[in-house]
Amino acid sequence: MRFVDEFRDSKTARAIAERITRISTKPAQFMEFCGSHTHALLRFGIRDMLPPAVSMRSGPGCPVCVTSTHDIDRAIAISRMPGVTVATYGDLVRVPGSRSSLEYARASGADVRVVYSALDALALAEANPSTDLVLVGIGFETTAPTIAASVVQAMRKEVNNYRVLSLLKRTPPVMEALLSLGEIKIDGILCPGHVSVITGMEPYAAIPSRFGVGCVVSGFEPLDILRAIEILAQQCEAGTPDVANAYERAVSIAGNRVAQDLMNEVFSPCAAEWRGLGQVKDSGLSFNPQYANFDATTRYAPEVAPAEDPSGCRCGDVLRGSCLPEDCTLFREACTPQRPIGPCMVSHEGACAAYFAYSTHT
Amino acid sequence: MNTYEPAEVVLLAHGSGGSMGHELVEKRLLWHISNATLNRLDDSAVLNGHRRLAFTTDGYVISPIIFPGGDIGRLAVCGTVNDLAMVGAQPVGLSLALIVEEGLPLRTLDTIMRSVHDACGEAGVDIVTGDTKVVSRGQADQLFVTTSGIGLLAEGTDISGSRAQPGDSIILSGCIAEHGVAVMSAREGLSFRTTIVSDCAPLNGLVREMLAAASEGIHTMRDPTRGGVATSLNEIASQSHVGITIDESVLPIRDEVYSACDMLGLDPLYVANEGKLIAICAPEMAADTLAAMRGHRLGKDAAIVGQVSDDKPGRVVMRTRMGTTRLIQMLAGELLPRIC
DSSP, rough: OOOGGSSOOOHHHHHHHHHHHOOOSSSSEEEEEHHHHHHHHOOOOOOGGGTTTTTEEEEEEEEHHHBBBBHHHHHHHTTTTEEEEEEEEGGGGGSOOSSSHHHHHHHOEEEEEEEEHHHHHHHHHOOOTEEEEEEEEEETTTTHHHHHHHHHHHHHHEEEEEEEEEEEOOOHHHHHHHHHHOSOOEEEEEEEEEHHHHHGGGGGHHHHHHHOOEEOOOOHHHHHHHHHHHHHHHHHOOOOOOOOSSSSTTTOOOOOOHHHHHHHHHEEEEEEEETTTTTEEEEEEEGGGGGGGHHHHHHOOOOOOOOOTTOOOOHHEEEEEOOOOSSSBBBBTBBBBOOOOOHHHHSSSHHHHHHHOOOOOO | OOOOOSSSSGGGGGGGSHHHHHHHHIIHHHHHOOOHHHOOOOEEEEOTTTEEEEEEEEEEEHHSSSEEEEEEHHHHHHHHHHHHHHHEEEEEEEEEEEEETTOHHHHHHHHHHHHHHHHHHHHHHHEEEEEEEETTTTTTSEEEEEEEEEEETTTTOOOTTTTTTTTTTEEESOOHHHHHHHHHHHTHHHHHHHOOOOOOOOOOOHHHHHHHHHHGGGGEOOOTTHHHHHHHHHHHHHHOEEEEEGGGGGOOHHHHHHHHHHHHOOOGGGOOOOOOOOOEEEEGGHHHHHHHHHSSSSGGGOEEEEEEEESSSSSEEEEEETSOOOEOOOOOOOOOOOOO
């Protein structure tokens, strides 16, 4: 038996889904913050197992999706500078900027590489000392410590041609910004599992009392998610929102202190721009002064015009949970994975891509 | 207002074997050279007036050129032999064209040519004509290989992507996603350790056994290379105007491949295979076909994984382990590992 099989057992899943149906007497709307949760909800068909009273909305937890058009334009501008190699993660290469994408920049001569980790990007810098390697660093608290580690290592090894364009984001400030907005009714949050491995449970502590919304940390397997939704449903029915950990095998109360220290050593919170939410205070990570040499923005200050999001694209609304992908008129018609208009259709963690790929409701 | 107008250039994603590749072929290439034989878009052409003859060609640009379980030489022979096999043909001769980048170590070339020899031996075919060109550094990535193949079809064989019929059974010849994961594990910038090796193998021997057991019952065959099983099934569903349902719980996949895909965020259904085939056959012949496959070294893990229906033509769905149903789309763009 494979390790994951015990978390994908269909009998247990049905039993939990039946319990959720039994306890849900009134309509409840939960937000899965993380794109990987949206993906799992659709890939495993979990949405179809839930009772009609329980609905799920996607949140802003997809690092590719929340990266603003303006920041994409900056990354493209850097990729076109002479002597620069740009490295980035996964599907960011395909996200449309205002006039191009890193994928098109690569096709027209820019050196753009896809890497799996920041340490691979650092290795590329070491192997090609005559070029300047710029890692377009996107991601949340899950990715930030590994990028910080690559910077610390670059400093120690005196790798002088390694730089990071930090588009990193912090989860707690944006969760609060979203709840403060009060745009849609949220009865509970399915909190991101991987992020919580690093941050621990503390960031969620104030949310239940401040916003009357429960926070349950969930893993990414079907039984993890169903169990977390069951706890949210119980809290919601009882009117007792609380913080709970339904991913005990990976998440501790304190989180990963080593990773947190590493992140704080290299970065400090700063304001950051989010697609769909605009500027959010303290929600980004910028370089501490002693690491300024590794900051791509110190060395390259690409002048790019302010950018608007593509016309008609509702990625911003999708990321705030104020609509479902299917509510966007571009969805599946003008906007497809082959010709994506917004990032939520590009990224594998994007809500639109997940609905496009898996949803049989058409 | 901001309208995104991408430049009209070829993207890497056009080469991924998914829907963008199809669009390039159908809208840009066939436009110029369309004809009835080519338009069937099967793995090999069956030449009009020479019903017994099959003809195919394929270019290989894999990086790295040597990977766990094989190299570009073995791949180039197996790929072309398999394209012939997918219309039911046995190979009678292959061509081999090499485009070599200056600076390629001769020892590497030796290794690759030995693989070509060995793979030809396994398939029972010879390289009967060839060509070699050398280009200056930077104009190719070490070595590009093109192989073409001519094959012979037995009487009564009529296998095509457009012949799948409602009620047919779908058989997969073995465990999926091994080639793609093995190559990815060897690729620069994506280093992770694994013991998984490519499944690259010539399938004509397996096909011979299948045809001997159920010649007229086999309607369609495909080797799910780039784009994986998901993309091949979508091609068949749209070429044959049928619906396809597969069952996740019976899909053959090795534990280590499943785990590697899980870790990288890849769906094994979209990962390339180079020694597997999908066969679609009449339901009454499914048991015989399966037995013949399981009796062959390359088909011992074969399984019936789904059915063809007349419901929602062109659409592929999967019954998940959870008992729910989800859509299986064609691959779009490049296959990329996830970031969080």
